[in-house]
Amino acid sequence: MSTSTSGTPNPSPDGAVRRGRGRRPAEDVRADALHTVGKILLHEGLTGLTFERVARQAGVSKTTLYKWWPSTGALALEGYFHSVEVTLTFPDTGDIRADITTQLGSFVTLMTTTPAGRLLTELIGQSQTDQDLAIDYRRLYSSHRRQIAADRFTIAQKTGQIRAGVDVRVLVDQLWGAVYHRLLIPDEPVTEAFAIALVNNLFDGITPR
């Protein structure tokens, strides 16, 4: 839509870096678009997201947006993944239990105090009857998040912090999956205490030691 910014910064007379006219590299355009999508989603949720608006705010043509993300769902999922990547980073203290507790706490806060919770539950909801969205959801979001968590548990398993023989993929369902369960069917609240109980139950086991 706009080509008024460029990948080639030109120093302006006041010393600030300015961009001249020209084509921006595709990766910059893509990053700008995803950044714009993320900002919209974390402030307003899915209702605020349109191709029109992203095109305008990111200075990208709608044609380009549609080429990369053929649906609102795909656009939302990739934008969301990037926007929460830092918030959902696992700390690395060397203590898997502490790191998981911290990250799960951040996840719960994100889900309960920003539009992210509603965004994800709506996308998961729609994906039950929309096969394309279901595939996008896994391809662009959930499979990556699962892998990041599983990788972390695998490292901890190699250093003996997790018992050998434990299938680390199952742990994802018993921690984050348990949170999603309460978000999707809110019989019980999603709280910090719940997150801590999830970790305690799973790490210590629920039978007397």
Added chain:
Amino acid sequence: MSTSTSGTPNPSPDGAVRRGRGRRPAEDVRADALHTVGKILLHEGLTGLTFERVARQAGVSKTTLYKWWPSTGALALEGYFHSVEVTLTFPDTGDIRADITTQLGSFVTLMTTTPAGRLLTELIGQSQTDQDLAIDYRRLYSSHRRQIAADRFTIAQKTGQIRAGVDVRVLVDQLWGAVYHRLLIPDEPVTEAFAIALVNNLFDGITPR
């Protein structure tokens, strides 16, 4: 719609119990309707369920059906709850771990080999944007199932099989909730091995003992 059956059984000449004309007691009508709904759902899923069909097959007027269940969702949820009550009964061997393993296995089989899995994920999906359905889902289905499981864990906790201090409500999310997570976002399959891993992780804990 039909009053050709009655709550008062009349022995027929061949000795079989037959029903004469007259009004059936409301609880019989209700039970017949729920039974019909359950049969439809477990064979065909939600798509086969209409008020018309239940009225015809159960010999109940549509007016009566609407009085009790003002929406297809409500009708489906109560019919489904009754139809799976026996299948999802917890055995009582005195060994909580064995009983949970058996019941969770039955649940996984129900979800993966009958239309029940698709039925529930569709209802959960719709309930993300349909507030009335969300309330009905919890009121007519999930809150009852949660309570049954929590009660079972509470008994086991009193006999010392579950550590004191464990919030038994959280266990529901780490077992059945984990299964729902994979049903709703199928990055990984729902298998018997998965169910067993869920129980092992939670009962034994994932750190070295």
